[in-house]
Amino acid sequence: MGFGGISIWQLIIILAIIVLLFGTKKLRGIGGDLGSAVKGFKKAVSDDDQTNSKSEQIEQASNTQSKETVEKSKDDHKA
Numbered sequence: 001m002g003f004g005g006i007s008i009w010q011l012i013i014i015l016a017i018i019v020l021l022f023g024t025k026k027l028r029g030i031g032g033d034l035g036s037a038v039k040g041f042k043k044a045v046s047d048d049d050q051t052n053s054k055s056e057q058i059e060q061a062s063n064t065q066s067k068e069t070v071e072k073s074k075d076d077h078k079a
Helices: 008-022 024-078
Strands: none
């Protein structure tokens, strides 16, 4: 038993049929395109994570400044 009831020999036959239909050049091109698409996706996700972390840092700094301003205004009203 292989993957989901498909034996290794059946997978080899399917692969041979695919190679005969499309040819090795076409399959190599499809593989390269798929690889570059996955690379681009990973890069976009990591760039998005970096952007989110930077915006979180800016938001935290903004919140800290807001709290300091509120505290100063409270102190000014007490005096």
